[in-house]
Amino acid sequence: MNGVHWEHFPHQADIGVRGIGPTLAAAFEQAALAMTAVVTDPAKVVPDRAVEVRCEAPDDELLLVDWLNALILEMAARHLLFSRFDIHIEGHTLHATAWGEAVDTAKHQPAVEVKGATYTGLKVGRNESGQWLAQCVVDV
Amino acid sequence: MNLSHFERMSEAEWRVAPFGKMRVPAVIYADEALIREMDDKVFEQLTNVAALPGIVQAAYAMPDAHWGYGFPIGGVAAFDADAGGVVSAGGVGFDISCGVRTLHTGLTAAEITPLKQRLADRLFARIPAGVGSTGPLRLNANEMDAMLRGGARWAVEHGYGSAADLDRIEEHGCMAGAEPGQVSEHAKRRQRDEIGTLGSGNHYLELQEIVEICDSKAADRFRLRQGEVVVSIHCGSRGLGHQIGTEFLRQMVIAAPGHGIDLPDRELACAPIKSSLGQAYLGAMRAAINCALANRQVITHLTREVFADVMPGTHLALIYDVSHNTCKLETHTVDGQSRRLYVHRKGATRAFGPGHPALPNELRDIGQPVLIGGSMGTASYILVGTEAGMARAFASACHGAGRSMSRHQATRQWHGRALVDELAGQGILIRSPSLRGVAEEAPGAYKDVSAVVEAADRAGLARKVAKLKPLVCIKG
Numbered sequence: 001m002n003g004v005h006w007e008h009f010p011h012q013a014d015i016g017v018r019g020i021g022p023t024l025a026a027a028f029e030q031a032a033l034a035m036t037a038v039v040t041d042p043a044k045v046v047p048d049r050a051v052e053v054r055c056e057a058p059d060d061e062l063l064l065v066d067w068l069n070a071l072i073l074e075m076a077a078r079h080l081l082f083s084r085f086d087i088h089i090e091g092h093t094l095h096a097t098a099w100g101e102a103v104d105t106a107k108h109q110p111a112v113e114v115k116g117a118t119y120t121g122l123k124v125g126r127n128e129s130g131q132w133l134a135q136c137v138v139d140v
Numbered sequence: 141m142n143l144s145h146f147e148r149m150s151e152a153e154w155r156v157a158p159f160g161k162m163r164v165p166a167v168i169y170a171d172e173a174l175i176r177e178m179d180d181k182v183f184e185q186l187t188n189v190a191a192l193p194g195i196v197q198a199a200y201a202m203p204d205a206h207w208g209y210g211f212p213i214g215g216v217a218a219f220d221a222d223a224g225g226v227v228s229a230g231g232v233g234f235d236i237s238c239g240v241r242t243l244h245t246g247l248t249a250a251e252i253t254p255l256k257q258r259l260a261d262r263l264f265a266r267i268p269a270g271v272g273s274t275g276p277l278r279l280n281a282n283e284m285d286a287m288l289r290g291g292a293r294w295a296v297e298h299g300y301g302s303a304a305d306l307d308r309i310e311e312h313g314c315m316a317g318a319e320p321g322q323v324s325e326h327a328k329r330r331q332r333d334e335i336g337t338l339g340s341g342n343h344y345l346e347l348q349e350i351v352e353i354c355d356s357k358a359a360d361r362f363r364l365r366q367g368e369v370v371v372s373i374h375c376g377s378r379g380l381g382h383q384i385g386t387e388f389l390r391q392m393v394i395a396a397p398g399h400g401i402d403l404p405d406r407e408l409a410c411a412p413i414k415s416s417l418g419q420a421y422l423g424a425m426r427a428a429i430n431c432a433l434a435n436r437q438v439i440t441h442l443t444r445e446v447f448a449d450v451m452p453g454t455h456l457a458l459i460y461d462v463s464h465n466t467c468k469l470e471t472h473t474v475d476g477q478s479r480r481l482y483v484h485r486k487g488a489t490r491a492f493g494p495g496h497p498a499l500p501n502e503l504r505d506i507g508q509p510v511l512i513g514g515s516m517g518t519a520s521y522i523l524v525g526t527e528a529g530m531a532r533a534f535a536s537a538c539h540g541a542g543r544s545m546s547r548h549q550a551t552r553q554w555h556g557r558a559l560v561d562e563l564a565g566q567g568i569l570i571r572s573p574s575l576r577g578v579a580e581e582a583p584g585a586y587k588d589v590s591a592v593v594e595a596a597d598r599a600g601l602a603r604k605v606a607k608l609k610p611l612v613c614i615k616g
Contacts, residue, residue: 010549011207011546012179012206012207012543012544012545012546013206013207013208013543014547015546015547062390062393065390066390069386072382073326073329073383076334076379076383077326077329077332077379079272079274102272103271103272105270105272105273105573105574108271109573109574109575109576109577110270110272110573110574110577111271111340111574112271112340112341112547112574112577112580113270113271113339113340113341113616115234115235115382115385116234116383116385116386116389117386118209118407119209119389119393119406119407119409120407122406139209140340140547
C-alpha cells in the first residue's frame with residue numbers, strides 16, 4: 001500500500017499502531033489515527049473540539065511514544081476521541097493541535113480503552129520506498 | 141516454544157541454566173502442552189529478567205505466561221536492595237495492582253435464576269464500565285491524596301463497605317509506604333472521576349456459580365458451597381496507574397545508562413531500589429495499589445446497592461481481594477536464610493501458605509485464597525496457597541488464562557452480537573457497551589484456564605479449591 005495511511009499490526013495481548021506518510025509529522029498523524037481506530041472508527045469522530053499538545057524527547061522514537069501518550073492522557077482525562085491532527089515537529093520537539101469530540105457510547109461503541117503507548121515494536125524512520133513510518137504497540 | 145534450552149525438573153517445572161548475561165536460572169511452571177504453546181518471546185523475556193542486577197534465586201514464569209513488556213506476563217522476580225537490586229516499572233505493568241476480588245452472595249443459582257436478567261441489567265446500569273465512563277466520586281486534591289494513602293480503608297471511611305472487608309484484602313486494604321507526592325498531576329488528573337469504574341478490555345464484574353469443589357476442607361473454610369453464587373470483580377488502578385506506569389517507564393529508560401544498567405530491551409527499564417528514582421517509583425506505585433484497592437471497594441459498594449434493591453436481605457461478604465500486578469517488599473527464605481526481597485509479580489498472584497503472618501486470623505491456618513479469573517464464558521477458579529508453594533516462585537501462582545489470539549484475529553473469527561446470543565444460549569448473560577469489545581474478548585481468544593490452573597496445582601504453586609462458572613458478565 002502506498003501513500004499516506006495507517007494500519008494495525010498484530011500483538012498477542014495488545015495491538016500495534018503504524019502510521020505511514022511523506023513526512024515524519026504525517027507518519028505521526030497517521031499513527032494517532034491508527035490509535036483512535038483501536039477504540040472506534042475514526043470516521044465517526046467529529047473534529048469539533050481542539051486540544052493543544054506539546055512534547056519533547058531525546059529522539060524520534062521516544063517522541064512518538066510521548067506524542068501518543070500525550071493523546072492518551074487527553075483522551076482519558078477529558079473523555080475525548082480524536083480524529084484530526086495538525087502536527088509540527090522541529091528537532092525532537094512536537095507541537096500539535098488535536099481535534100475530536102466527547103466519547104458517546106451509543107455512537108462510537110468504543111471497543112477498548114488504550115492504557116499507554118509502549119516501546120514494544122517501536123520504530124520511527126524511512127522505509128524502502130522513502131516514506132516515513134512511525135509505529136509501536138499500545139497497551140489496552 | 142523451542143524446549144531445547146530447558147531441563148525438565150518435574151512434570152510441571154522447566155529450568156534454563158544461566159547462560160550469557162543471566163545471573164540466575166529461569167524457571168517456567170507449566171505442563172508440556174502449555175509450555176510448547178508459549179511464544180518464544182517468553183523465553184527471551186524471562187532470560188532477560190534473569191540478567192537484571194540483584195535478582196535472587198531465579199526468574200520465574202507461571203503456567204499462563206505470555207509475551208509482555210520487558211517482563212513476560214505471568215512473570216515473578218525478586219530483588220535484594222542490598223545486592224544492587226532493581227525495581228522495574230515494566231515488571232509491575234501499566235495496570236498497577238490490577239486484581240480480582242470475590243464476594244459471597246449466600247444465594248443459590250436456583251434462587252438467582254428468576255432475577256438474573258434484572259440483576260444483569262441493574263448491575264450494568266449501576267457499575268460504570270467501558271471507555272469514557274465516570275465513577276460516583278469527584279476527588280479534589282486533598283481527597284485524592286487521602287485516597288492514595290488510604291486505599292480501601294479510605295473508601296470504607298467514606299461509607300463504601302464495612303471494616304470487616306478490610307481484613308479480607310491484601311495489606312488489610314491499605315498499602316503502607318504510599319507517597320501521593322510522587323504521583324504526577326497528570327496521573328491525578330486522569331483519576332479525578334475514575335474511582336469506582338471497571339475500565340475495559342479483560343476487566344469485568346461477574347456473577348459466578350460454584351460448580352465444583354475440589355478441596356472440601358479449604359472450601360469449608362472459605363465458605364464455598366457447590367451451587368451457590370459469588371460475585372467476582374476484575375479491575376485495577378485505572379488511569380492513575382496507567383499514567384504512573386507510562387511516566388516511570390520513560391524516566392527509567394532515560395536514566396538506565398546513568399545507573400550503569402545495560403537494557404537488552406527498553407521495556408525492561410528499571411532503577412536501583414536504592415536510587416532516588418527507584419524510591420520515587422515505589423512511593424508512586426504503592427499509591428496506585430491503594431487506588432486499585434479503593435476502586436474495587438467502591439465497585440463492591442455499588443454492587444451491594446444493586447443486590448439490596450433487587451434481592452433485599454442479601455449480604456455480600458468479601459472472601460478475598462488479590463492484586464496480580466505489583467512489587468512488594470516481603471520476607472522469603474532463600475538457601476535457608478530469611479531475606480527481605482522486592483518481589484515483582486506481573487500477571488501473577490501472591491499465594492501465601494498456611495501460617496503466614498500477613499493472612500487474616502480466620503484464614504491463617506488454611507492459607508490464602510488465590511483468585512484466578514477466566515474470560516466471559518469460561519471458568520474461574522479459587523485456589524489456596526500451600527506450605528510447598530511458599531518455596532516456589534516466592535509464593536506465587538498464575539492469574540488467569542492469558543490470550544492465545546490477537547484482538548484482530550478474534551474480531552475476524554467472532555461477531556459480538558452472535559457471541560452474546562451464543563453465550564445467552566449457555567445461560568451466560570453478557571452486558572457490554574461495545575459489541576466489538578465483546579468480540580475482541582471472545583472466550584476462544586484465551587488459553588484454556590482449566591489447563592493453566594491444573595498446571596499450577598500440579599507444580600505445587602497453589603491447590604485447586606473450587607471451580608466457578610459465569611452466569612452474568614458485565615464487560616467494560
